[in-house]
Amino acid sequence: MAQEKTSRSLVGIAGIVAAATLISKVFGLVRQQAIAAAFGLGPAADAFNYAYTIPGFLLILLGGINGPFYSAVVSVLSKRRKEEAAPLVETITTLIGGMLLVVAIFVVIFAPQMIDIFAPGLRLGHKDLVRAIAILQLQIMAPIALLAGLIGIGFGVLNAANQFWLPSISPLFSSITVIVGLGVLYLQLGEEKISSLEYAKLGGIVLAGGVLAGAVLQWLVQVIVQAKSGLGTLRLRFDFNQPGVRDVLKIMGPATFSSGMLQINLYTDLFFASLIPTIGVAAALNNASLLVQTPLGIISNMILVPLLPMFARLADPNNWDELKLRIRQGLLLSAFTMLPLGALMITLSVPIVRIVYEHGAFEERDSALVSSLLIANGIGMFVYLGRDVLVRVFYALGDGDTPFRISMINIFFNAVFDYLLIKPFGASGLVLATVTVNCSSVLMLLFLLNRRLNGLPLREWSLPFLGLIAASIIGGIASFANLEVCQHFLGKEGLLILLLELSVSGVVGIAIFGVIASWIRLPEVNVFVSRLSQRFLKK
Structure with missing residues (x-):
């Protein structure tokens, strides 16, 4: 695998992943619409939201395409020959599978607790x-x-072998099995009359079984x-002393705990959200997120x-000059995509929320709360993705600590x-x-990476980032102004x-951002956009 040449360009891989993820x-x-149609907000759907907390967290943490298991396997396999892959993968699968089997049994036994x-309120x-x-x-x-x-190990193995389509599209299997399960439930019941209690229990089993079947x-x-x-x-292989196993575990262990810390932050947010007198804050946080x-x-x-395998292949000190270029590329692409999108989330938050959520029981006052949270989320979109890029560099360097x-x-x-900001800003x-x-x-990551790689050209990098920030601000202001004009003539209902007002305002904001960004003349962005456009136009 280390000696194999990459058969696809960064843009080609990105196009595959984007299409599959979409x-x-x-x-x-x-799937969510099917669940709502079948159960509304009844006991089956309500219970599923509580029960899925742990399995859903594990699927994201361990089985996610950017999770620690995936990152560890890609980082190690990208540096090894293909003939070494199978024994290493089988050994890792045996070791990790044994550990997680114990966890699964624990969950079955202690599910009530x-x-x-x-969800203590369910008592x-x-x-x-x-x-x-x-x-x-x-x-x-x-x-x-x-x-x-x-699943996380499989993601890493296939991506390290330059196979991106299946790992990116395979999460839809869970959605398909749930939808099929609900369809079978509907066909089986037909005109048969059963009590709401029986329907709730049967529906709960179908939902959980569908998710398990999908996994x-x-x-x-x-x-x-x-x-x-x-x-x-x-x-099954039990050769746990081979060097590759230690390399994987060295990254996998700390990376798993590191990613798991995000869940603790989520629970911290929900704890403080419960202290806010307004009803529905936790739901509003989830809707905006x-x-x-x-x-x-x-x-x-x-x-x-596509960047993580490249980072891993450039981890040797002799390749650090090219590694720095790839880091710049990852950060600039993050800024180019997230900054204008965040600006639109901020300036167009109200129509976005009203179009997506304001139906049925979701009222105008609910839209006001969610849109305020969407504005706060929009501010941090770039740093969220930029942080993930830098974390992957450390994983590629074999440093999960x-x-x-x-x-x-x-x-x-x-x-x-949370404690300091909740008082002046509320939710x-x-x-x-x-x-x-x-x-x-x-x-912190930039500071430590600067020391680790014997210096990063941070001042040189800062200029294009400032340009993209300015372009995003101007584009956001333009989209907001256009929205105000549209609402003045067309109204708000x-x-x-x-949809028309949101579409026109969004296009105006993106167009102005694009014009300004083109003046900056960033090679990474120009090549990325031109090749991506050619690929989709060709298709």
């Missing part, structure tokens, strides 16, 4: 049914603890492709997935900033606290009117 996101939205810890008398369904769903989904780790399918497809590519099978994370997830995969230590420090900072203060912590992470 498809997965669309299916995820369809875990639900009570994460109230009128929520007994929700609690019972949630416990059953968590027990059904417990094997995901094992599958998540195996199993995702893992099996990866195993088949790995075996055909000669990258390992289901064979979803609007940011959807485009951020697509773009981050476009940038991070540094990001872990910084994450530990920022847990404390996040709690402090928005929780988001601003996260943005502040991400900014501190970027600064009606879905079609809102």
Whole structure:
């Protein structure tokens, strides 16, 4: 694998990942709509949100395409020959699989206690049914603890072998199996009359079973492709002393804890959110985060997935000059995509929220709260992605300890900033606290990376970043001004009117940003945009 030449360019890989991730996101939205259509906000759907907390966290943490298992495997396999891959992958799978099997059994046994810890309010008398369904769903989904780790390892193996399409699109399997399960449930029941209690319990089982079936399918497809590519099978290997195993664990362990710290920050935010008198703050935080994370997830995969193997192949000190260029490329592409998008999230927050959420029980006052949180999220979009780029550089250098230590420090900072900012800014203060912590992470990582790589041309890099920031601000102001003009003549009501105003204002903002950004003449951005345009136009 180390001796193989990359068969695809950065732009080609980014296009593959973006298309696959977009498809997965669309299916995820369809799945959510199917669940809402089947259960509304009834006990089955309500319980699923509590039960999925742990399996969903593990799928993101361990099985995510940018998770620590993926990062560790890519970092190590990218530096080794292909014939060394299969024994190493099988050994790692055996070791990690054994550990996670114990975790899955633990979840099955202690599911009631875990639900009570994460959702103590379900023990109230009128929520007994929700609690019972949630416990059953968590027990059904417990094997995901094992599958998540195996999926994460499979992501890394396939990406290190230059296979990007399957890992990027495979998360949609879970959405498909849930949708199919709900369809079967509808066909089976037909006109049959059953009680709401029975329907809730049966629906809860279908939801949990569909998610589990999707995880199993995702893992099996990866195993088949790995075996055909000669990258390992289901064979058990216990040669835990081989050097490659230690290299993987050296990165995987700290990286897992480092990524897991983000979940602690989430719980910290929810703790302080519960202290705000306004009802629905936690839901509003989730709604605003979803609007940011959807485009951020697509773009981050476009940038991070192809860059990590490149970082790993340039980890030798003799290649550090080129590594610095790749770091600059990753940061500039992050700024080029996230800064204008963040500016639009800030200036067009109200129509965005109204179009997406303001239907049925979601009222205008709810839109006001979510849009204020969306503004705070938009401010930090670039630092969120920039931090992930820098963390991947440390992983490629075989150093998972540094990001872990910084994450530990920022847990404390996040709690402090939550406490300080919630008083003057309310719910928005929780988001601003996260943005502040991400900014501190970027600064600390840059400082340490500057020392590690014998100096980075930070002053030279700062000029194009300042230019992109200025272009984003001007583009955002232009989009806001255009929105005000449109609303003056067309009004603020009606879905079609809102869509028209949002589309025109967004295009104006992006166009002005693009014109200014083109004057800056950044080689990385110009090449990226031209090749990406050619690829999609050709398709």
